[in-house]
Amino acid sequence: MSDSITISVDAMGGDNGPKIVVEGAALALIERPNAKYIFHGREDELKPLLAQHEKLQAVSEIRHCDNVISMDDKPSQALRKGRGDSSMWNALQSVKDGEAQAAISGGNTGALMAMATFCLRPMDGISRPALAALWPTLRSESVVLDVGATVGADEEQLIDFSILGAAMARALFDVDLPTIGLLNVGVEEVKGLEAVKDASKQLHAHSGQGFKYHGFVEGDDLGKGTVDVVVTEGFTGNIALKTAEGTARQVATYLRTALSQSWLSKLGALLAMGAMRTLRSKMDPRTANGAVFLGVNGIVIKSHGGTDEIGFKSALGLTYEMAHNQLINKISEGLREYAAHDEANKDKNNNEVGSA
Template sequence: MAKNITIAVDAMGGDRAPHMVIEGIAQARTLFPNTKFLVFGDEAQIKPLIAGFPELTSASEIIHTTDYVSSDMQPSQALRKGRQSSMGLAIQSVKDGAADVALSAGNTGALMALAKFMLRTMPGIDRPALISPLPTLRGESVMLDLGANVECDSNNLVQFAIMGAAYVRTVFGLSRPTVALLNVGVEELKGKDSIRAAADILRESRHLPLDFVGFVEGNNIATGEVDVVVTDGFTGNVALKTAEGTARLVTDLLKRAFQSSLSTKLGYLLARHGLSSLRDHMDPNNHNGGVFLGLNGLVMKSHGGANAHGFASAVASAIDMAQNDITRLIADDLNEITHADDQRGAI
């Protein structure tokens, strides 16, 4: 029987909080009626909003705090001042076992800093990584790290590969995800030493529940030829923002083109169903919900500019990962690679 999930929500994080947050969890509640919410933030603002959604009244508990993490707060400031904020208290509830996962649309750097400080990394994980789904020609792939770690060594990249594969097994239901390292070419001799060293380790780790296929270049991320794209946080964040900007460029150019003349407007009427499908596939709100993997607890990150539908999508991803106990899956896979290393050392 599926476990009933409790989600700790930072109601004050995001560009349109708390309205967007409350509307988002209300949408999610209709799809997941057994989900409970601990809602952290200013009760004077939150309570009237929840009252507008009767189904949330019995499913949510407000934990009042007027402290919140601003969008421009530095991670170091968040560590000093943010532990009693709506964000910090949401993470603390995961540590205390009161919630299964924390979810915030707030400041990414502050969320990362607080989550790492309060939950600590799992045994065998040096650094947590931020992962998120991306739309592709074949559906969805995932990429990590998306900004949590600017520089990474080969062991970090191997750990990211293991965590990314566990995510895909959990969220997409694939038993053996394909995994590739993002590189400047597909040839084995190309790339930095850390990337080539990580590739050597992954090629030898045939016992892991993943298929390592080598390197992938940036122009092939969107084709969906691999399920998991692994890179450092600097490169991953640049790639993600470039993809989002390209998606906006394409949709804006199409809009201009179809508005340029009477004939193109007529053409739009004929193509509108296909264009609507394209817009939905590329809409970040339909792929919302990054997660910091590698911590002793689940912490989710929603886009700061997400709408209510996008926040509901992040809630759905949080429920998936909590239901399937992704933290345990990662621990099991790490034990496998550690056991294999011990055996090779004994030979």
Template structure:
């Protein structure tokens, strides 16, 4: 059994380095009472950084790892250093039961490869999926998966993703019956590939599960708040995610340019600043940070490489919530129910 109060941190991963990682962990420590941390990486550098966070020092253990996985490294190369890198050692802490989850801001492909090799997939899961929260116009964020772990998926994969995503939504979004939809090129039943149509048929039959399948959703409806979980293959999901992130930056840049175009515009900005601050906060990826690899025998979360301390703390908070709620058990129960129904 893993220690649910302990989170293993790849302290050396991420674009902004150790300083931001430690600041994020320290923030998470202030926000979540009782959490403890295994800080994995260059021991001397970590201890030097901890001198600026005395409160964190009291709740942390430092584990030395000599190597750091670079952002451009191929997963096959990174795997060779899984036992000596900060990323690999953090994952191994979960495998050994020393931590309830691992969080890294490092190389996504390497993290996925190491996590899958070390932790293996859960019984009944063919492939793990990468899931994250995206902002919407509704009261809650939306869970979307897969976001890049699997470029090609069959109907069984998509159905498993839906089950895992719904279990995730029940914990993180605190929903009794999440609304689940499949990303498609149209909302009509005759639209889409054979795999998507078959997955829809399987999900419509899964009425005994604690979720409501709402059919197909098109890309322009992802952020409307009409659905709680959106399921797709990793190829389409990654494109949709990057497009959404790019659109958010585009809107923010347009507003910034418009409000600085003239003296009158600058006055207008001052008047509308509460609204623009609300918009910026809602679209800030740091407030939705922490993608999780669902379907593994252990929890591993990917923090965005460019995340600031708020983003790192958000990812850690999500990890702690998933551990406490026993996400893996909930997924296993739902999968056993759907398999039993199929066999009946």
């Protein structure tokens, strides 16, 4: 099958061990039967788990590896300890070697980003990779980046993030020119940081080359889904993401408490059970599990470390889509389209100089 996608899995990453990884893969296979898997990790643990899922076992391969990066290793420690041979590194190496179209790990974020950068190398033309999240919105979903790869970003890095985010949006959503917004405080041109203002000017000038630039957006535009891609540096992006998760949990707690306050409200909740179930699935953080590490030569997905098999299944779905829709090609296209504008300007300037 030319359509089959092979996913390389760090089976040992995450707080909940290989069990949820294998069970998540079994569930994911039901939705996307074209997938194949390479599981990197301890064979004695993985073999009996896979044996419980016949169909999955048939499309899977185990690559034994004893060395596991722990959740609290610092990135530099992880590199020293796991470079060249660890379940995380080997998962990435399979992508580098062309055996797999994408890698996924629920392991420690800092370690995964360091290893992915080291193993797969940044793409030509990208000065800094970024971690992108899928943000559920009232309209549908948006891509938000950087949500925590690096603290701070200059003008050029914000533009890289825009090109990367637009490519991811093109790979996921049915849209040719994704809209891009730069996260800022207030929509007036006067406010905000220099890097954000300068990037805004550049994006205005390049609007139409692979994306449509909307302008500045504010924190409350995230939930509204005002744009397809929200761009910001990693500190603010990470805090916005966790603030939104925390607020959603807070409101859910208010709702639960309110509904259990009297027998009448309990009865009401019972009758509205279908509605409550819809709400719960809308707000289930597991459905939005999986962040994409953009800007290296290969597809790398970070699953939440604390997730269960349902969450891991969602992250595998995202992994599959990124590979199936050729994320890396879309990024290359985006980089070319963005550069084309500068080339055209350069030619124009040269001609003008020539004719002067």
